[in-house]
Amino acid sequence: MMKLSRFLNSNRNALGKATDVRDGSALHALTFQAGISTGGKSSIQDRVFAPYSVFKGKAALSVEPVLPTFSKFGSGNLRVDRRGSMMLTFLPAIGERKYDHEKRQKFALSATEVGSLLSMGPKDSCEFFHDPSMLSSNAGQVRKNLSIKPHADGSGYFISLSVANNILKTAERFTVPVTTAEFTVLKTACSFALPHIMGWDRLTTPVPGTLASKLSKVDPQMPDLEWDK
Amino acid sequence: MMKLSRFLNSNRNALGKATDVRDGSALHALTFQAGISTGGKSSIQDRVFAPYSVFKGKAALSVEPVLPTFSKFGSGNLRVDRRGSMMLTFLPAIGERKYDHEKRQKFALSATEVGSLLSMGPKDSCEFFHDPSMLSSNAGQVRKNLSIKPHADGSGYFISLSVANNILKTAERFTVPVTTAEFTVLKTACSFALPHIMGWDRLTTPVPGTLASKLSKVDPQMPDLEWDK
Amino acid sequence: MMKLSRFLNSNRNALGKATDVRDGSALHALTFQAGISTGGKSSIQDRVFAPYSVFKGKAALSVEPVLPTFSKFGSGNLRVDRRGSMMLTFLPAIGERKYDHEKRQKFALSATEVGSLLSMGPKDSCEFFHDPSMLSSNAGQVRKNLSIKPHADGSGYFISLSVANNILKTAERFTVPVTTAEFTVLKTACSFALPHIMGWDRLTTPVPGTLASKLSKVDPQMPDLEWDK
Amino acid sequence: MMKLSRFLNSNRNALGKATDVRDGSALHALTFQAGISTGGKSSIQDRVFAPYSVFKGKAALSVEPVLPTFSKFGSGNLRVDRRGSMMLTFLPAIGERKYDHEKRQKFALSATEVGSLLSMGPKDSCEFFHDPSMLSSNAGQVRKNLSIKPHADGSGYFISLSVANNILKTAERFTVPVTTAEFTVLKTACSFALPHIMGWDRLTTPVPGTLASKLSKVDPQMPDLEWDK
Numbered sequence: 059m060m061k062l063s064r065f066l067n068s069n070r071n072a073l074g075k076a077t078d079v080r081d082g083s084a085l086h087a088l089t090f091q092a093g094i095s096t097g098g099k100s101s102i103q104d105r106v107f108a109p110y111s112v113f114k115g116k117a118a119l120s121v122e123p124v125l126p127t128f129s130k131f132g133s134g135n136l137r138v139d140r141r142g143s144m145m146l147t148f149l150p151a152i153g154e155r156k157y158d159h160e161k162r163q164k165f166a167l168s169a170t171e172v173g174s175l176l177s178m179g180p181k182d183s184c185e186f187f188h189d190p191s192m193l194s195s196n197a198g199q200v201r202k203n204l205s206i207k208p209h210a211d212g213s214g215y216f217i218s219l220s221v222a223n224n225i226l227k228t229a230e231r232f233t234v235p236v237t238t239a240e241f242t243v244l245k246t247a248c249s250f251a252l253p254h255i256m257g258w259d260r261l262t263t264p265v266p267g268t269l270a271s272k273l274s275k276v277d278p279q280m281p282d283l284e285w286d287k
Numbered sequence: 288m289m290k291l292s293r294f295l296n297s298n299r300n301a302l303g304k305a306t307d308v309r310d311g312s313a314l315h316a317l318t319f320q321a322g323i324s325t326g327g328k329s330s331i332q333d334r335v336f337a338p339y340s341v342f343k344g345k346a347a348l349s350v351e352p353v354l355p356t357f358s359k360f361g362s363g364n365l366r367v368d369r370r371g372s373m374m375l376t377f378l379p380a381i382g383e384r385k386y387d388h389e390k391r392q393k394f395a396l397s398a399t400e401v402g403s404l405l406s407m408g409p410k411d412s413c414e415f416f417h418d419p420s421m422l423s424s425n426a427g428q429v430r431k432n433l434s435i436k437p438h439a440d441g442s443g444y445f446i447s448l449s450v451a452n453n454i455l456k457t458a459e460r461f462t463v464p465v466t467t468a469e470f471t472v473l474k475t476a477c478s479f480a481l482p483h484i485m486g487w488d489r490l491t492t493p494v495p496g497t498l499a500s501k502l503s504k505v506d507p508q509m510p511d512l513e514w515d516k
Numbered sequence: 517m518m519k520l521s522r523f524l525n526s527n528r529n530a531l532g533k534a535t536d537v538r539d540g541s542a543l544h545a546l547t548f549q550a551g552i553s554t555g556g557k558s559s560i561q562d563r564v565f566a567p568y569s570v571f572k573g574k575a576a577l578s579v580e581p582v583l584p585t586f587s588k589f590g591s592g593n594l595r596v597d598r599r600g601s602m603m604l605t606f607l608p609a610i611g612e613r614k615y616d617h618e619k620r621q622k623f624a625l626s627a628t629e630v631g632s633l634l635s636m637g638p639k640d641s642c643e644f645f646h647d648p649s650m651l652s653s654n655a656g657q658v659r660k661n662l663s664i665k666p667h668a669d670g671s672g673y674f675i676s677l678s679v680a681n682n683i684l685k686t687a688e689r690f691t692v693p694v695t696t697a698e699f700t701v702l703k704t705a706c707s708f709a710l711p712h713i714m715g716w717d718r719l720t721t722p723v724p725g726t727l728a729s730k731l732s733k734v735d736p737q738m739p740d741l742e743w744d745k
Numbered sequence: 746m747m748k749l750s751r752f753l754n755s756n757r758n759a760l761g762k763a764t765d766v767r768d769g770s771a772l773h774a775l776t777f778q779a780g781i782s783t784g785g786k787s788s789i790q791d792r793v794f795a796p797y798s799v800f801k802g803k804a805a806l807s808v809e810p811v812l813p814t815f816s817k818f819g820s821g822n823l824r825v826d827r828r829g830s831m832m833l834t835f836l837p838a839i840g841e842r843k844y845d846h847e848k849r850q851k852f853a854l855s856a857t858e859v860g861s862l863l864s865m866g867p868k869d870s871c872e873f874f875h876d877p878s879m880l881s882s883n884a885g886q887v888r889k890n891l892s893i894k895p896h897a898d899g900s901g902y903f904i905s906l907s908v909a910n911n912i913l914k915t916a917e918r919f920t921v922p923v924t925t926a927e928f929t930v931l932k933t934a935c936s937f938a939l940p941h942i943m944g945w946d947r948l949t950t951p952v953p954g955t956l957a958s959k960l961s962k963v964d965p966q967m968p969d970l971e972w973d974k
Contacts, residue, residue, distance in 0.1 A: 105822045105823070106815070106822070106823045106824075106944065106947045106948050107822065107823065107824040107825065108813070108824075108825050108943060108944030108945055108947065108948065110856065110943055122948075123945065123948055125948060126337070128335070135334045135335070135336065136334070136335045136336065137335075137336040137337075138336065138337050169339065169472050170466075170468050170469055170472055171468070172472070173467075173468035173469060173470075173471035173472035173475070174467075174468035174471070176471050176472075176475060177467050177468060177470075177471040237857075238860075238861075238864050239857050239858070239860035239861035239864060240857055240860060241860075241864075242860035242861070242863050242864040243856050243857055243859070243860035243939065243943075246860070246863060246936055246939050246940075247939060247940055247943060247945060249475055250939070250940040250945065251940070251945060252472065252475050252476060252479070253475075253476055253479040253480070254948070256337060256339055256472075256476060257335065257337030258337055258352065258476060258479065258480060260335045260337065261335050261337065261351075261352055261354060261483070355566070357564070364563045364564070364565065365563070365564045365565070366564075366565040366566075367565065367566050398568065398701050399695075399697050399698055399701055400697070401701070402696075402697035402698060402699075402700035402701035402704070403696075403697035403700070405700050405704060406696050406697060406699075406700040478704055481701065481704050481705060481708070482704075482705055482708040482709070485566060485568055485701075485705060486564065486566030487566055487581065487705060487708065487709060489564045489566065490564050490566065490580075490581055490583060490712070584795070586793070593792045593793070593794065594792070594793045594794065595793075595794040595795075596794065596795050627797065627930050628924075628926050628927055628930055629926070630930070631925075631926035631927060631928075631929035631930035631933070632925075632926035632929070634929050634933060635925050635926060635928075635929040707933055710930065710933050710934060710937070711933075711934055711937040711938070714795060714797055714930075714934060715793065715795030716795055716810065716934060716937065716938060718793045718795065719793050719795065719809075719810055719812060719941070
């Protein structure tokens, strides 16, 4: 088991001083680790690691958009192949500013779940249930439950993830308190990311003068007109 | 008649398990069908199919921006040829999680109508009337009416489309209840899309060092100055 | 004098039917005219004409961002040469759905004035004064005054422009009522355009592996660090 | 010492008239100076100078995003190397519309501190403390304190920076009153800039048909799936 804490410790020795996870280099260690542990599967793909991370006493929460994938069909058209999401990753603390990357758990917010988060007022709460094996024979064996609940004094929220795994006979729970400032970053960043995880940033107009636009003049009745059926 | 339901059924057989339309592959089936049925008209154009879809008991609603088209005039200038819109597509349910793609009806929200939607508070409602044949001899023969009305308990909205066609002697009505979370996705995505359907994402600055910027120095009085007439 | 109305009339004859200015082709006529009348000055530059236009009984209002211009200095750095603005163009009505393009008046909102507009609640008003000749010997000869005032019933705003020209001995006043929906389009579009008229969309990161990023490693103390003086 | 005031004075002589710092050319002088004084360190890098500046009686405040830097790791992946920020630069006034560029002080808002600013209502205040030497032997020697406090009448905010330097035995304080309109520009521009300083604008989807997307089909289990550990 390769723990992030070990990496942070060696990092500390190398620099000859204490390392705060809020410092840039520790963040890089965290994302670097993530890169190594998953890199084996898709090492050719250019990926950008730029999570927004909140490090708290009992757990850390890292948020990052996952963009949709597209596939071609017909003569050059694209359709969404796998829809994007906002990926929340929780890591348990195993000491002061040490988090266990091996024990991380993930929860992928869909576009509509992001809409729930965006519509939350300071006293609102919300809760989502996921079954990662929903359509397989393991349906119901793993249950994930994400809840966002306001602090009593309105100064932020508790974001909690529970994972009950009947196969491994495990039950885990992570709770990360986030301040209003941190939640505002999440909302603003999710609002930016939402059209991207929906694939709407890929919609393009035919440029005048190209073959496509000339052909479209042969039949000016474009397929998207309101009265077209 | 090629119904979506048939496609979903075959999909179901292929996978050997029940298919939920909320699952990614069913969404692809839906957009794939859309691609086939309209592809004959503009098959050369690269189009991206990334609708935001809400599947409910009696009907489904699918929303997607339609970007404006531009044409050239003068020496390289562009003007908006056909203005963009937010296209709403309604499909009636014909069984559990089966929707009839052949009976779909469309309603294209203009930029100002998108402004109405964006300005709606939780208790507001709005209503739009369209006549697709407004300027032709068929004016008044087809009447479309879109209404957005809040749930009594403030938990979302009913989005309804009525289409009365005097020529075909038909009258159809679709009602899709959307939750606050789904409506927030619509608002956030429409807010992102609005400048795009207006064509404002195409406005560009001359890059220093190019011919255009050099010529503009010959006459520093640019055409857009406030006191220029 | 070439009036837009004449163009609209000929357009009407050509199509053999009434032309509503809300129809796409009339909008094109309007922007097309704008292109012709100013094209003589900067005909080489690729410009995109995509104004958001509101046509009302006594006047029309057309809004469009004007992007900043940049110039180079040092070894490849760019600075803002002329700051961008939101350009408001008013045209008086000279008949039913006919607007006199020759008598148009412009008012360019600065970034901070756009901030005023964005911060307006439904009962707020604001007012701006411009002197296009502020720093010249004609200072005080032309005075422009833009005011935005809420409707008594909260259903929108009156946007008015007064232009008093002491040299030409003229005084003009345009008032365009805009609905809440139209004002929401303006706010959403201005919010999108603001970073662009400020030039913030041009800020870029050095790409790893390029000369610039290698050189920056020679001196890791980047110029923008907080403790750099 | 090369003061901005001297530059403005010569500028004034050259133009033969008074120069208002709100005028474009004076703004350029300001950013131009900034370019010269820091250019020696990174003169090869293309930088864009487009600060949003507020010039007031006792001090000026200039705000500009600083984008993150990335480094490569593994086979083409990118990670954030130094996180971005919103850089606030304060300059003391040394006469009517004259600001001393040499005596400027900077304060870099992190993403979460930007979240605090974005979540502020008209009566809210916030305060941040920075120690630029936090992790070095000089820790505690320089203390920076930024506060944002509302005007009593709700018409804007006071933005103040205090810098106490125990090494140089100096203590400086800058206070810039900003109007609601100016603060709205800051909020809107920070909201635009936030995903950029987080590096989220660099997240990209593999394009269908490329090597990366083909390889990802060999192992359809992408690394970001929720149930991937």
